Structures are given as structure tokens and as C-alpha cells.
Amino acid sequence: MEERPVDEFDYGRAVYEPLTQSVRQLIDATIRTEVGEDTVAKVQALVDEGARLLSERLVPESFGVQYTRDGRGMPWGNAIIGLRNPIAPPLVIERNRDGSVWCDVELGAAYEGPPGCLHGGISALILDQLLGATAHRPAQPAFTGTLTVRYQRPTRLGRVHGEARVVRHDGVKTYAVGHLENGEGIMVVAEGVFVRPAGRA
Numbered sequence: 589m590e591e592r593p594v595d596e597f598d599y600g601r602a603v604y605e606p607l608t609q610s611v612r613q614l615i616d617a618t619i620r621t622e623v624g625e626d627t628v629a630k631v632q633a634l635v636d637e638g639a640r641l642l643s644e645r646l647v648p649e650s651f652g653v654q655y656t657r658d659g660r661g662m663p664w665g666n667a668i669i670g671l672r673n674p675i676a677p678p679l680v681i682e683r684n685r686d687g688s689v690w691c692d693v694e695l696g697a698a699y700e701g702p703p704g705c706l707h708g709g710i711s712a713l714i715l716d717q718l719l720g721a722t723a724h725r726p727a728q729p730a731f732t733g734t735l736t737v738r739y740q741r742p743t744r745l746g747r748v749h750g751e752a753r754v755v756r757h758d759g760v761k762t763y764a765v766g767h768l769e770n771g772e773g774i775m776v777v778a779e780g781v782f783v784r785p786a787g788r789a
């Protein structure tokens with residue numbers, strides 16, 4: 589059996605996070621490059637070789653949430669916070685003492701919708717995760733039941749600040765609100781109902 593370091597979280601982070609960050613740079617450069625076709629073909633061959641090497645051993649399906657032996661969750665494939673997911677910015681969510689949450693994130697060319705602006709689906713994705721994180725209780729996961737998003741103004745690509753907080757609980761339902769803002773003000777607001785499924789709460 590393979591010898592695993594005691595701290596799998598730190599080991600995994602040290603090994604995979606730099607790779608993920610390199611692939612994020614690759615995604616950005618793939619979108620914005622203006623080099624000639626010979627260079628594009630050369631890079632494609634290198635990328636194909638990298639994918640071939642990484643594919644020599646894969647988990648059978650998606651990554652899921654793997655746990656360290658001391659119980660720490662590693663949602664590293666997650667589409668928005670995944671440490672091993674190059675399409676995740678990634679979002680790093682901070683929690684205040686009152687349970688509200690916030691994040692600061694840099695969103696570049698890979699997240700474009702209208703020219704120069706953040707794609708509305710990405711705004712909704714960030715808000716879904718933020719509102720879900722504030723609604724979350726340990727060992728009582730809450731699923732997004734309904735998420736309502738109001739796009740007040742186009743959000744320019746670049747640095748975005750997000751916040752979310754719980755406004756009330758009603759049985760298995762938790763109601764949360766949040767917003768995204770930048771130097772131009774509050775751009776997107778959201779409210780959501782998060783439901784703890786019967787039998788799993």
C-alpha cells in the first residue's frame with residue numbers, strides 16, 4: 589500500500605494546488621493568446637501529453653468530498669471553491685463570528701459574459717455558494733431550494749467582494765440574503781431558501 593503522509597490535507601494542497609494554478613494560467617492564456625498557429629499546435633501537443641500523464645491514474649468518477657483521517661473535508665472538485673478545479677477562481681469563503689460570510693475574488697477573462705463583464709451565471713454560482721455557506725450547519729447540509737438573483741448593474745471583470753447572511757430559519761428551511769459589490773457599488777443581490785432534506789437533517 590502507498591505510504592501516505594500524516595497530514596493528507598497539507599500534502600494534497602502542496603502537490604495539487606500549484607498544478608491547478610498553472611492550469612488556471614493556461615486557461616487565461618488560451619483565451620487571450622495572439623501567438624501564431626505553430627505555437628498553438630506546439631502547446632496543444634504539450635497539453636495533450638500532460639492530460640495523458642495525469643490520466644494514468646484517476647478516481648473513477650467525480651472527486652466528491654474526500655476526508656482526511658482527522659475528518660477534514662476536501663471538496664476539491666467543487667466548481668467554485670475547488671482547490672483542484674482550475675475552473676474555480678477559487679472562491680475562499682471567510683466566516684464571521686455571527687455566521688455571516690464574505691469573500692474577495694479576482695475574476696478574469698475566463699468568467700466573461702457581456703464584453704468586459706462578469707457572466708450572470710457566474711454571479712449566481714458565487715452567490716449560491718456564499719448563501720449556502722452561511723446557511724450550512726455542521727452535519728446538517730442544506731441544499732439550495734430556490735435562489736433568486738437580481739442583476740442591478742453589469743459587473744466589470746476584476747476584483748469582486750461578496751457577502752451573505754442568514755435572515756431567518758423556519759423548520760427545515762433557512763432563508764439567506766447576499767450581494768456582490770465592487771468599487772462601483774452593489775451590482776448583484778440574491779435571496780435564497782436552503783432546505784435540509786428530511787432524513788438527512
Ligand SMILES: CCCCCCCCCC(=O)SCCNC(=O)CCNC(=O)[C@H](O)C(C)(C)COP(=O)(O)OP(=O)(O)OC[C@H]1O[C@@H](n2cnc3c(N)ncnc32)[C@H](O)[C@@H]1OP(=O)(O)O
Pocket residue numbers: 716717718720721724730731732733734759760761781783784785786
Ligand atoms: C461549508 C459548506 C458550504 C456548502 C455550500 C453549498 C452551496 C451549494 C449549494 C448547491 O448548489 S446545492 C445543489 C442545487 N440544489 C439541489 O440540487 C436541490 C435539489 N432539490 C432537492 O434535493 C429537494 O427538492 C429539496 C432538498 C430542496 C427539498 O426536498 P424535500 O423532500 O426535503 O422537501 P419537502 O417537500 O419535504 O419540503 C420541505 C419544506 O421545504 C420547502 N421546499 C421544498 N422544496 C423547495 C424549494 N425548491 N424551494 C423552496 N422551498 C422548498 C417545502 O415547501 C417545505 O416547506 P414547509 O416545511 O414550510 O412545508
